[in-house]
Amino acid sequence: MAKHTLEQKLAILSDAAKYDASCASSGSNKRNSRDGKGLGSNEGTGICHAYAPDGRCISLLKILMTNFCIYDCTYCINRVSSNVTRARFSVDEVVKLTIEFYRRNYIEGLFLSSGVIRSPDATMSDMVQIARKLRHEENFRGYIHLKTIPDAAPELIAEAGLLADRLSINVELPTDAAVQQYAPEKKPEQIRKAMADVRLHKEAAKETSFTGKRPARFAPAGQSTQMIIGADGSNDATVLGQSTRLYSSYKLKRVYYSAFSPIPDASSKLPLIPPPLQREHRLYQADWLLRFYDFQLDEITSVTADGNLDLEVDPKLAWALVHREVFPLDVNRASREMLLRVPGFGIKTVNRILSTRRYRALRYDDLMRMGASMKKARAFVTARGWSPGGLIDTADLRARFLPPPQQLTLF
């Protein structure tokens, strides 16, 4: 096999990493290199350094250490039965790429994932070595996200958590049955156990010792996971149920939904349908409502009969359309909880309404200035000088929010 140049390897191994949804670099310890001894900083909020034409942000150098893999997960381009070109970075190559890219202000840090080669332990130990070299030899203070291998030894995971800002382990698919079907070598219980381990490690690292000394923080930006949507038959209620369980059991920072995307050299076991991007978007919206807007799972998923989210309108609007009895709300009197349920009002808007309401009554124009999307909200609220009249009860209310009908293509 001809030896690849660094550029060829980068092409192969970033191409192989493009199906990972996460690129977040936020929520970790604040640190900088003002002491002049290291490189990099972390402000707490991540920075997206570029955007690809698929609309996704590029914040981290997202690569695979290698795309050789002994597993045969149907949905994955790197599975052993696939005919993609294979390549492998050395430890030093990954370190050098990260540092050089970082110095030129292209990235916030590294997101390292890998196919499993030789054994899970051997793979994980190479990944840990990269992180160790970045932290201890290059004094790198930027962001590091390691995708851990679930069956790797606990000592390796423990070290990874001390070096990296975030750890993640993919749950892969919404149900155990789907994992068994599409990723026969992966064990859902092992994945869960690995996530539980990270949570326990994290919690253990919070406890001060009897001398009052605080241990080094373990994965300060928490752990996340990724679920592939649309490869199996699970409906959105199942998907969101799984993520609610994951958030509560393992205190995950994020669950990423990755619309199953056709891959080159796909397995014949999977349908080659275009990715359900809109469904992915709706899942993120629903996930957001669950975590920040006090919505309950069944409130969101009971709107439609089949347990899938409405693709045409966002989940909050869909909920409001079937609960018209609680609207219109008076923005000058309604409680915070209810204001958060108005389509077109975000958390910031609601905070602004509440702080202004202490001094005076709000008018329609005030709401516009406060950042509310009145196109959506106008039917659901009353304000000084504004009443939606019978709008809330009109039969075509839903139709007003739908995208305009499109002419079908002739060919």
Added chain:
Amino acid sequence: MQRAIIPQIGAAAAWRDAARRFLAAGVPPGQIAWGDQSAVPDLFARDTPLPVGIAPTVPRSFVTMARTVVWHSDPERFARLYAFLWRLRAGPQLMADRGDLDLARLRKMEKNVRRCQHKMKAFVRFREIGAPDAARRSFAAWFEPTHHTVEPTADFFVGRFNDMDWRIVTPDVSAVFENGTLSFHKGMAKPDLPDDASEQLWVTYFRNIFNPARLKVKAMQSEMPKKYWKNMPEAAAIPDLIAQAPARAQAMAEAAPTLPPTRMPQVQAQLASCTSAWDGPEGALPGAIAACTRCPLYRTATQAVPGEGPPDADLMIVGEQPGDLEDLSGKPFIGPAGQLFDRVATVAGLDRREAYVTNAVKHFKFTARGKRRIHQRPNTSEIDHCRWWLDAEVAQIAPKLILAMGATAVESLTGKGGGILSRRGQIERSLSGLPVLITVHPSYLLRLQDSQAKASTTALFQNDLRQAASLL
């Protein structure tokens, strides 16, 4: 009419000083001509000496907002800020009123500046201008900000790139960081920066991290507006990527599934070797168990307790985990439960010395209470981690029958614990297919208080042991 010229560099402090002076002297907004360096001198503006007074206090939130708004490119920014400050004297609660027209406008300007600062942090692209092996490397970037954001944003770059020299050149203000010192200079023309090898690698990365099956051009442009593209090396690839995307996605969908490569079976054969199985030399097993750190139990226990007995034993007896005495001595089944087992076994005709005796979990799990260590049942994770050793022992001994005593042992061997009382006396298969006879753990007998129950349960236990002996 008062005149206030705010310099380009140091504008925040200059505006603040001027505003404080005017406010203290009670000069109304209409009486001040604000200008930056681009302002044409006003014919009627005169610098009349101001009476000195004490500036009223101002809400902190206004100060924070003003510190950002002064960097906006709108020439009216200084006047707007002062006019609002003037109104604030009478009504400090104005800061909380987001519906107020003036405030809404200032907040919007603040947001614009913050966004511009954020984009500067993101989209500045350095090129190396010094030698790559120099002790302090040096870099330069050309950037065209929308607002006057170089000065307020430079500190971010100082915190991030402290171990190298860098300069950000813009038509507005340029920031230079050399040997740990930051300085600001007037704007300059676009410099001719040398080519940079890493830039080519970066463009390669950008081209390949993009998934052609998910084209979303609008989403990209809303976050990375075209005005920034000309100074970002990777942006040159965008039109090409967009143009090719539909065809690439189509090709992926149309490509027929291919046959797996010939190396697949060999590679997959490796899988068997990495599923947990200990493969050291035979005599090294007890040593390897002693060095085990697979689960956290080793941290509090004295030592791991490996199994004991003849290597060709037909019967393997598996208990739950070492207890207090076993932990201290490193030998299995020597505590009260072990002694009880020996007594019952002798009656049942089972010679313990002929069997291989071990535990499902090799380390003692306990909580310290006063001077005592209270036994705690191992959890599934601990059992699973320890199964690696039990499997290695089973593989070495290759017994004809395994006697599993207690829920922990049963779970470790069969994968399913619980319901011991209803499963006792039955033979199930271990995960590797060996016959497993299920019974209770002798410590269960020790815990029974009621003498009648104790006698009957002991008799059942004795039966189980007799059955084991008869099966060999």
